[in-house]
Amino acid sequence: MMLPVYLGLLQKAEQALAASYRKVADGHGAEPDVYHLCQTLAKQCDQHEQALAPVIQRYGEQPDDEPERLHAVEMSETRTGPVGLIRDLQDLYVLASMVDVTWMMIKQAAAGLRDDQLTKVVGECEGQIKVQLNWLTTRMKQAAPQALIIAR
Amino acid sequence: MVDRIADIWGERTPFGRGEHWPVRVDQKLADGLVETDIDRWVQSACVLCSNGCACDIAVKDDRMVGIRGRAVDRVNHGRLGPKGLFGSIPGMTSRQRLTRPMIRVDGELVATDWDTAMSRIVERSRALLAEKGPLSHGFYTSGQLFLEEYYALAVIGKAGIGTPHMDGNTRLCTATAAAAMKESFGSDGQPGSYLDIDDCDAVFLYGHNMAETQTVLWSRILDRIAGPDRPFIVCVDPRMTEVAKVADVHLPVRPGTNQALMNGLMRELFVNGWVNESWVREHTIGVDELRAVVEPWTPEKVAETCGVVPDDVRRAARIFGESERVLSTVLQGFYQSAQATAASCQVNNMHLLRGMIGKPGAGILQMNGQPTAQNNRECGADGDLPAFPNWENPEHVRELATLWGVDADVIPHWAPPTHAMQIFRYVEQGSIEFLWVSATNPAVSMPQLERIRGILDQDSVFLVVQDLYLTETAEYADVVLPAAGWGEKTGTFTNVNRTVHLSDKAVDPPGEARSDLDIFLDYAARMGFTKNDGSPLLTWQGPEDAYHAWQECSRGRPCDYTSISYDRLRGGSGIAWPCNDENPDGLTRLYRDGVFPTEPGYCESFGHDLLTGATVGEQAFRALETHGKAVIKSAEYAPPHEEPSTEFPLRYTTGRTAYHFHTRTKTARSRQLNRAAPTAWVEMSQTDAAALGLVEGDIARVTSRRGEIIVPVRVGDMREGTVFAPFHYGYFDASTEVADAHASAANELTVTEWDPVSKQPLFKNAAVRIGKVADAVGPSDAPTTTASRPAFAGAIRLTIGGPDAEASGVVDRDAWTADRADALS
Numbered sequence: 008m009m010l011p012v013y014l015g016l017l018q019k020a021e022q023a024l025a026a027s028y029r030k031v032a033d034g035h036g037a038e039p040d041v042y043h044l045c046q047t048l049a050k051q052c053d054q055h056e057q058a059l060a061p062v063i064q065r066y067g068e069q070p071d072d073e074p075e076r077l078h079a080v081e082m083s084e085t086r087t088g089p090v091g092l093i094r095d096l097q098d099l100y101v102l103a104s105m106v107d108v109t110w111m112m113i114k115q116a117a118a119g120l121r122d123d124q125l126t127k128v129v130g131e132c133e134g135q136i137k138v139q140l141n142w143l144t145t146r147m148k149q150a151a152p153q154a155l156i157i158a159r
Numbered sequence: 160m161v162d163r164i165a166d167i168w169g170e171r172t173p174f175g176r177g178e179h180w181p182v183r184v185d186q187k188l189a190d191g192l193v194e195t196d197i198d199r200w201v202q203s204a205c206v207l208c209s210n211g212c213a214c215d216i217a218v219k220d221d222r223m224v225g226i227r228g229r230a231v232d233r234v235n236h237g238r239l240g241p242k243g244l245f246g247s248i249p250g251m252t253s254r255q256r257l258t259r260p261m262i263r264v265d266g267e268l269v270a271t272d273w274d275t276a277m278s279r280i281v282e283r284s285r286a287l288l289a290e291k292g293p294l295s296h297g298f299y300t301s302g303q304l305f306l307e308e309y310y311a312l313a314v315i316g317k318a319g320i321g322t323p324h325m326d327g328n329t330r331l332c333t334a335t336a337a338a339a340m341k342e343s344f345g346s347d348g349q350p351g352s353y354l355d356i357d358d359c360d361a362v363f364l365y366g367h368n369m370a371e372t373q374t375v376l377w378s379r380i381l382d383r384i385a386g387p388d389r390p391f392i393v394c395v396d397p398r399m400t401e402v403a404k405v406a407d408v409h410l411p412v413r414p415g416t417n418q419a420l421m422n423g424l425m426r427e428l429f430v431n432g433w434v435n436e437s438w439v440r441e442h443t444i445g446v447d448e449l450r451a452v453v454e455p456w457t458p459e460k461v462a463e464t465c466g467v468v469p470d471d472v473r474r475a476a477r478i479f480g481e482s483e484r485v486l487s488t489v490l491q492g493f494y495q496s497a498q499a500t501a502a503s504c505q506v507n508n509m510h511l512l513r514g515m516i517g518k519p520g521a522g523i524l525q526m527n528g529q530p531t532a533q534n535n536r537e538c539g540a541d542g543d544l545p546a547f548p549n550w551e552n553p554e555h556v557r558e559l560a561t562l563w564g565v566d567a568d569v570i571p572h573w574a575p576p577t578h579a580m581q582i583f584r585y586v587e588q589g590s591i592e593f594l595w596v597s598a599t600n601p602a603v604s605m606p607q608l609e610r611i612r613g614i615l616d617q618d619s620v621f622l623v624v625q626d627l628y629l630t631e632t633a634e635y636a637d638v639v640l641p642a643a644g645w646g647e648k649t650g651t652f653t654n655v656n657r658t659v660h661l662s663d664k665a666v667d668p669p670g671e672a673r674s675d676l677d678i679f680l681d682y683a684a685r686m687g688f689t690k691n692d693g694s695p696l697l698t699w700q701g702p703e704d705a706y707h708a709w710q711e712c713s714r715g716r717p718c719d720y721t722s723i724s725y726d727r728l729r730g731g732s733g734i735a736w737p738c739n740d741e742n743p744d745g746l747t748r749l750y751r752d753g754v755f756p757t758e759p760g761y762c763e764s765f766g767h768d769l770l771t772g773a774t775v776g777e778q779a780f781r782a783l784e785t786h787g788k789a790v791i792k793s794a795e796y797a798p799p800h801e802e803p804s805t806e807f808p809l810r811y812t813t814g815r816t817a818y819h820f821h822t823r824t825k826t827a828r829s830r831q832l833n834r835a836a837p838t839a840w841v842e843m844s845q846t847d848a849a850a851l852g853l854v855e856g857d858i859a860r861v862t863s864r865r866g867e868i869i870v871p872v873r874v875g876d877m878r879e880g881t882v883f884a885p886f887h888y889g890y891f892d893a894s895t896e897v898a899d900a901h902a903s904a905a906n907e908l909t910v911t912e913w914d915p916v917s918k919q920p921l922f923k924n925a926a927v928r929i930g931k932v933a934d935a936v937g938p939s940d941a942p943t944t945t946a947s948r949p950a951f952a953g954a955i956r957l958t959i960g961g962p963d964a965e966a967s968g969v970v971d972r973d974a975w976t977a978d979r980a981d982a983l984s
């Protein structure tokens with residue numbers, strides 16, 4: 008069964024996303040909304056990771072031995088300036104999408120296994136990831152014209 | 160004659176539920192004048208708060224010399240408060256008024272003529288538009304212009320230039336009111352009416368110190384309280400305000416915890432069976448999610464989080480749950496605090512859960528702070544599109560484009576409008592290089608002033624400031640334009656309960672000052688903005704032309720003005736919108752039938768996620784199948800971001816006093832008002848003062864992460880652990896010492912952070928420390944008549960006005976008002 012591998016992937020992806028949110032918060036502290044929301048969303052990711060813990064315990068950890076499988080990688084550093092901001096938000100978006108789509112697959116597996124505990128965890132977390140994606144989109148939409156057309 | 164500085168609310172005229180609020184005509188004439196001296200009275204309404212008290216201006220020898228309330232008007236039944244009585248005329252007639260345009264030459268502002276000043280503006284504007292495009296332009300306006308002026312500005316910004324960077328200082332005061340109504344009901348538009356005070360069994364005031372912010376409205380409540388069947392009063396406020404003093408339940412919440420309290424109150428409604436389940440089913444969506452979110456919020460948990468007594472939470476909820484008619488009012492204690500939109504939506508939810516909306520006595524007033532804030536929002540000077548369309552609805556944008564005769568592509572609708580804080584950020588980053596500030600004073604009113612001053616001072620921005628006086632902001636301008644103000648120009652404006660008033664021109668403006676409308680039209684003409692057919696974009700000759708154009712724009716929208724003409728507004732009472740063929744006399748209450756403007760093709764907004772501000776979007780909104788149902792939006796409590804720490808152990812909150820408005824540009828010029836509250840102070844509880852070794856009048860340094868102020872201490876009735884400073888005191892009339900040190904403006908300390916949905920800054924959540932600078936030489940000058948009253952009266956001079964502050968107030972219990980007509984119809 009590959010589910011444990013994917014649970015592990017998801018957990019790592021949530022970790023990477025949380026760490027990246029924190030990095031973007033620190034890197035763009037002069038944008039107070041970005042700063043605070045990234046902190047808040049990082050905490051959400053922490054909670055998702057914790058919510059997954061009992062499920063992972065149940066299924067047991069299984070390392071991912073296929074090097075070519077897609078891994079979520081934490082952002083290494085943030086950029087500066089208006090264009091830097093939208094690029095960093097875009098990086099977050101890519102990571103959050105990865106998390107989102109992984110949850111979707113886990114949800115399918117949970118349904119197939121009739122695993123109520125896992126279904127409940129998915130129910131609690133999946134909606135929040137969608138809101139995260141929506142927020143990132145909303146913020147990028149707002150910032151993109153100024154950044155791409157006129158920013159110094 | 161009554162000393163209306165000492166007695167802010169005037170003589171009581173008690174009345175019972177369902178009765179008519181008696182008329183009392185308040186009047187103040189300049190020294191030595193009697194009524195027979197007056198040449199003529201000119202109709203207007205007061206512009207010193209959002210209440211919109213109708214008044215007549217006394218004119219003698221072509222000068223404004225006095226004011227009296229209009230008896231017939233539904234808003235005030237003749238009354239005026241201290242600001243209206245003592246501030247209206249001196250605020251305009253001071254010798255310090257700007258009388259000529261000014262331009263910066265070799266670093267100094269020097270007087271010039273209009274042509275030179277406007278040419279400078281147009282030259283810069285054209286060059287930037289050619290080189291960088293519309294995104295280089297930003298406009299930051301007011302809550303104090305007239306409707307016609309906002310509409311002109313909105314058309315210029317959206318159809319002429321095409322910039323999304325336009326906002327008003329309404330962002331600081333009422334943005335959350337608008338946001339909360341859009342989220343819950345699908346559109347801006349106040350459901351309730353002031354008339355609901357006359358009919359209610361209970362009033363809930365959420366973060367609303369009405370006794371000081373809208374003194375005449377509070378008189379109406381005081382008169383109900385003095386009447387035979389007084390309504391219950393529930394007050395949510397960390398200070399012992401006058402409202403709290405008469406309240407049956409006072410919930411002195413810790414600043415920043417409103418959402419927790421609201422979740423707790425709603426939980427009580429659910430667990431005690433006070434929810435009108437069938438109404439909720441028929442008229443709302445989202446109740447199940449709300450039920451789940453509030454579930455953990457027992458009164459005990461609320462008490463722990465908010466610092467209130469659990470039984471008080473129960474009692475407040477019981478009053479709400481068992482009263483037939485509850486009126487709720489909301490203001491800055493919610494709007495400028497953490498989770499502003501979320502908490503304000505919960506006030507709407509309380510009413511939705513009980514099906515208590517649109518009926519006499521059962522209203523919601525999501526208040527405004529400023530006299531014309533409503534018009535700013537309606538006309539789109541806050542960045543929204545005019546007449547409450549939805550920027551995410553291409554059909555709405557096309558209709559506007561047709562109305563204006565321009566391409567839909569010109570109208571910025573690709574993203575949400577840029578809110579004030581973001582506009583200043585773009586200026587800071589150098590991408591907005593042209594900023595036009597009208598009738599507002601960000602150098603004192605915005606958060607974190609040191610930063611704001613730095614932004615206004617940047618060489619990269621060309622700053623136009625248009626105002627009555629050389630404000631703290633004008634000091635940084637490249638061009639200063641002298642504006643005509645209240646009584647010097649004609650126009651309309653709309654108060655909190657949608658009542659439209661006409662303010663006629665009484666006298667000529669001083670010197671060369673011109674109305675804001677004239678200035679905007681002049682700019683448009685000089686810029687040569689045109690429609691697609693090549694004709695000028697704006698051909699209005701004066702305010703009434705602008706008003707007609709606005710009427711057309713509002714046709715068929717929630718704020719329909721089509722049947723409110725200037726002529727109808729002359730002589731009688733103000734009229735509430737919507738006023739059209741369907742509602743020829745205006746509509747007192749919205750949503751009587753429980754149908755809300757949430758139809759996806761009609762609504763003003765598809766809504767937002769309350770935690771992040773993420774837009775819901777059309778598809779997801781359509782999937783909700785709202786179809787005229789109100790949207791119950793829920794939110795988990797999230798603690799404020801800046802909580803007290805060892806370094807900054809006290810919570811810091813800011814607000815108003817009854818005697819001043821905004822940054823005192825007008826009220827400081829009134830003898831009576833300025834004497835009543837001449838200088839800044841910081842207010843704290845006895846316990847906190849004792850712990851810090853501070854006594855009344857000691858000079859203290861209040862420090863946050865962003866700055867410090869040095870002001871005298873008022874030991875008062877605060878909740879422990881929280882301190883308060885009034886936000887009015889800038890530097891234009893301060894001593895050199897205070898001005899140079901920037902030591903009195905409350906916003907030196909406030910934080911640059913805003914609500915994710917309404918983008919309203921959080922003026923009420925910061926952490927500070929306080930230390931003594933010097934011993935008291937006497938008590939502080941804080942008023943003793945209001946929430947700032949001292950804990951120990953003792954040797955403190957009482958706030959009185961003396962003979963100077965005597966005003967007449969003539970009660971007439973039988974007089975006719977528009978409300979009486981309404982009740983009989």
Ligand code: SF4
Nearest residue numbers: 205208212240243375
């Ligand atoms: S309550 Fe407001 S509108 Fe009425 S007189 Fe006072 S300041 Fe003016």
